[in-house]
Amino acid sequence: SSTDTEGVTPELEKAGLLNKTKIAEGGRKLRKNWNPSWVVLVGNSLVFFKDPKSQNPDSWKPGNSRPESSVDLRGAQLQWANDLSSRKNVFKLRTVTGNEFLLQSETELLIREWYRTIQNVIDRLDKE
Numbered sequence: 001s002s003t004d005t006e007g008v009t010p011e012l013e014k015a016g017l018l019n020k021t022k023i024a025e026g027g028r029k030l031r032k033n034w035n036p037s038w039v040v041l042v043g044n045s046l047v048f049f050k051d052p053k054s055q056n057p058d059s060w061k062p063g064n065s066r067p068e069s070s071v072d073l074r075g076a077q078l079q080w081a082n083d084l085s086s087r088k089n090v091f092k093l094r095t096v097t098g099n100e101f102l103l104q105s106e107t108e109l110l111i112r113e114w115y116r117t118i119q120n121v122i123d124r125l126d127k128e
């Protein structure tokens with residue numbers, strides 16, 4: 001975004017612990033491997049950390065901690081995906097590049113908040 005190129009720190013929207021598995025890479029199906037992940041929504045990106053030390057809201061700041069991966073939310077799609085897992089409270093995130101992730105929480109309220117917040121970012125980017 002323009003704020004990045006100006007060196008301005010983008011806004012932290014949300015951070016928390018979710019269970020995550022990647023199920024497709026570039027449209028190619030992957031074997032599931034569920035792991036807890038510290039998930040940070042900042043600017044136009046969803047950033048994943050696996051290091052438990054990364055579990056604080058400042059983790060995402062440049063240089064503070066190395067993310068496992070990062071997802072560009074522009075053009076991404078969200079859908080509830082309880083049909084794709086034996087777990088409850090699961091949604092699927094699909095990127096424009098055909099990467100697919102399932103995100104899950106034991107706490108329904110928490111996963112609903114994540115869904116709503118990520119969808120808001122996607123909607124905002126769609127209007128740009």
Ligand code: I3P
Nearest residue numbers: 021031032033034083084085086087090102
């Ligand atoms: C998978 C593992 C996953 C499970 C998946 C299994 O087995 O048990 O946890 O997904 O189900 O195939 P393996 O460890 O042998 O790869 P869920 O926990 O989301 O149900 P699936 O094949 O029906 O997706």
